[in-house]
Amino acid sequence: MSERILGGVLLLVSIAGILIGWNYVPPVSYEPVGPRAFPLLVLFLLGICAITLMLDKKSDTTWAPPPVLARIGLLFLIVLAYALLFDKLGFILATALMTMPVARFFGGSWKQCVLGGIGLGVGMFFFFDRLLDVALPTGLWLNGILG
DSSP, rough: OHHHHHHHHHHHHHHHHHHHHOOOOOSSOOSSOOOTTTHHHHHHHHHHHHHHHHHSSOOOOOOOOHHHHHHHHHHHHHHHHHHHHHHHHHHHOOOOOOOOHHHHHHTTHHHHHHHHHHHHHHHHHIIIIIIIIOOHHHHHHHHHHHH
């Protein structure tokens, strides 16, 4: 029963997102597809997956135990903090700080988490900002160094 409830909620989110994003048109058209194509595609696929989840008859699962729900809630708070601090701290530091606790949830050692977080933050910054020319925030502490 929990899969059907989740599927219904995801289907509602999908429909609401498609309705909101359908009329999104930038003031200046800079490419033929536009910025709404990717979100609409993802939301459409989310709707299909939600319908599949609701119609699946052979699944017989129960609600997740409380420790799992607590971890999911904590992961949500970590990602929320990442979104709120992204501009202030910059991409590198925010990504490194978000990656470390997430990696710990998946069983990484502290050494792996710290090295992976720093490597991911720096590597992804240079990949997107320098190679793909996607403007990412450097944060207040790196404005003078990388600016």
